Amino acid sequence: MLDVIIQLAINGLLLGGIYALLSVGLTLIFGVLEIINFAHGEFLMISMYLTFLLFSVFGIDPYLSLVIVIPVFFLFGFAVEKILIKPLLNDPPLNQIFATIGLGLIFSNLALLFFKADFRTVKTFYSNSNIIFGNYFVSVPRLIAFAIAIALIAALLIYLKKTFTGKAIRALAQQRKAAMLMGIDVHRTYAIAFGIGIAAVGAAGAVLMPLFFVFPTVGSLFSLIAFVVVILGGYNSLLGSLVAGLTIGLIEGFSGFFISPHLKEVVYFVLFIFILIFKPTGLLGKR
Amino acid sequence: MPILGVHIMQLLGLNNVTTKYGDLTAIRDVSLSIEEGHIISIVGSNGAGKTTLLNTISGVLPCAEGTISFADKRINRLPPHKIVEEGIIQVPEGRLLFPDMTVLENLELGAFNSRSRKSIPSLLDMVYSYFPKLKDREAQLAGTLSGGEQQMVAIGRGLMAKPKLLMLDEPSLGLSPLVVKSVFETIQKIKSDGITVLLVEQNVFQSMMISDDVYVLENGSIILNGQGKELLKDPRVREAYLGI
Numbered sequence: 015m016l017d018v019i020i021q022l023a024i025n026g027l028l029l030g031g032i033y034a035l036l037s038v039g040l041t042l043i044f045g046v047l048e049i050i051n052f053a054h055g056e057f058l059m060i061s062m063y064l065t066f067l068l069f070s071v072f073g074i075d076p077y078l079s080l081v082i083v084i085p086v087f088f089l090f091g092f093a094v095e096k097i098l099i100k101p102l103l104n105d106p107p108l109n110q111i112f113a114t115i116g117l118g119l120i121f122s123n124l125a126l127l128f129f130k131a132d133f134r135t136v137k138t139f140y141s142n143s144n145i146i147f148g149n150y151f152v153s154v155p156r157l158i159a160f161a162i163a164i165a166l167i168a169a170l171l172i173y174l175k176k177t178f179t180g181k182a183i184r185a186l187a188q189q190r191k192a193a194m195l196m197g198i199d200v201h202r203t204y205a206i207a208f209g210i211g212i213a214a215v216g217a218a219g220a221v222l223m224p225l226f227f228v229f230p231t232v233g234s235l236f237s238l239i240a241f242v243v244v245i246l247g248g249y250n251s252l253l254g255s256l257v258a259g260l261t262i263g264l265i266e267g268f269s270g271f272f273i274s275p276h277l278k279e280v281v282y283f284v285l286f287i288f289i290l291i292f293k294p295t296g297l298l299g300k301r
Numbered sequence: 302m303p304i305l306g307v308h309i310m311q312l313l314g315l316n317n318v319t320t321k322y323g324d325l326t327a328i329r330d331v332s333l334s335i336e337e338g339h340i341i342s343i344v345g346s347n348g349a350g351k352t353t354l355l356n357t358i359s360g361v362l363p364c365a366e367g368t369i370s371f372a373d374k375r376i377n378r379l380p381p382h383k384i385v386e387e388g389i390i391q392v393p394e395g396r397l398l399f400p401d402m403t404v405l406e407n408l409e410l411g412a413f414n415s416r417s418r419k420s421i422p423s424l425l426d427m428v429y430s431y432f433p434k435l436k437d438r439e440a441q442l443a444g445t446l447s448g449g450e451q452q453m454v455a456i457g458r459g460l461m462a463k464p465k466l467l468m469l470d471e472p473s474l475g476l477s478p479l480v481v482k483s484v485f486e487t488i489q490k491i492k493s494d495g496i497t498v499l500l501v502e503q504n505v506f507q508s509m510m511i512s513d514d515v516y517v518l519e520n521g522s523i524i525l526n527g528q529g530k531e532l533l534k535d536p537r538v539r540e541a542y543l544g545i
Binding site: 178188191196199200 | 380391397398401406410413414418458462
């Protein structure tokens with residue numbers, strides 16, 4: 015029984031790393047722009063299709079495709095901020111919500127138009143391979159995805175801590191007016207922060223592709239996970255999102271075995287509601 | 302620049318400036334002139350429009366009518382970060398530090414503009430010579446400092462931006478009398494280091510004492526202008542702002 019629990023914990027943690035990468039962008043965007051990006055899951059879906067295309071057309075390995083996906087998604091996010099988000103920044107929250115929901119609907123319907131509703135995946139030579147540690151199996155694509163996710167999150171945290179632009183992003187999140195008065199270009203910094211958030215979810219889509227399949231509405235499934243992670247992590251803490259992502263991965267691993275894998279969405283929703291009732295500030299939240 | 306001690310250059314000039322919040326006019330037709338190397342005070346009661354005026358100069362609020370010029374350049378259509386590049390720095394009311402950053406990070410962010418960024422080490426030395434205490438607090442989170450220390454960080458952060466004009470919004474608000482005294486001493490030291498100061502204060506007596514020129518703002522308009530020590534004798538000022 016202990017072996018089973020350890021095996022489930024390994025599977026869950028590895029998955030949780032991807033969930034964390036999926037969610038840090040949402041957290042960053044909310045923390046800095048105070049906008050909830052309801053199209054986050056659809057950005058993930060597009061990145062999965064891009065990874066799929068790069069693999070099936072050009073034969074580029076999904077992990078290698080990160081070199082393309084990350085900069086492309088940064089620019090994608092940067093442009094969406096300039097075109098759609100910036101004009102709405104001083105509008106009532108309802109307008110912002112409809113704008114990002116609308117963007118998500120456009121994305122998923124365009125995907126339906128171009129790719130049909132088929133489930134697609136990439137089949138690599140390592141897709142089904144495992145490493146065996148004693149009594150435990152570790153799925154190779156999950157392990158690689160986990161390692162990349164943690165490395166990217168660490169790189170993001172260091173970037174925010176050490177670089178001038180990173181500090182400007184944090185300054186804007188903490189004290190918008192003072193950031194302006196210190197000479198930080200607010201609109202440029204917002205677009206960069208949005209671009210980084212979208213690049214992060216783009217990277218998550220790429221590393222997810224060897225493990226999962228993509229279809230036009232796959233985003234809604236992962237949006238739900240990302241929102242649970244963000245709320246559990248305390249809304250605007252990237253470190254909180256990391257811890258929460260790993261926690262949600264573990265919960266999914268255990269609930270899939272002890273309850274039923276088909277009920278995992280129910281588990282997320284119940285968790286979501288319980289957090290909102292009992293710990294609305296999240297695990298590491300202050301406010 | 303004083304030439305033969307006669308001509309002194311105007312550094313900042315406001316010409317019939319009006320600022321609105323929607324339909325509400327917050328300041329109306331304000332004109333003022335600040336000469337290089339001076340301390341200028343704007344005094345007035347709560348809601349007179351003092352902070353609005355500073356935010357208009359900083360570009361945080363749009364100037365609806367009139368013009369603002371700085372060192373002979375029109376600046377009233379520039380965004381806030383460009384105005385900082387020009388050398389106008391505001392130390393805002395309530396200090397507005399970055400609470401979850403250290404004192405050092407707060408100071409470094411003061412030097413965000415391209416004129417200052419390359420000389421952070423020497424700027425830090427300069428700020429620590431003003432406020433030696435901050436050196437010991439470098440690694441402390443700004444949100445955990447006392448009010449007086451926070452004000453030191455706020456002024457220090459402003460100095461890190463290499464201001465030509467430093468605008469201080471209520472720097473003595475909420476501080477103990479002893480700390481207030483040192484804030485006013487700091488302001489005089491900033492002037493003697495060649496930085497022009499625009500001071501907004503509710504501490505009318507003290508700010509008039511150290512100012513070269515004083516403007517009295519009421520309901521968004523300037524009603525009086527004169528030398529600080531002269532205005533202190535004006536019966537209207539004595540009654541309205543000094544209670545004597």
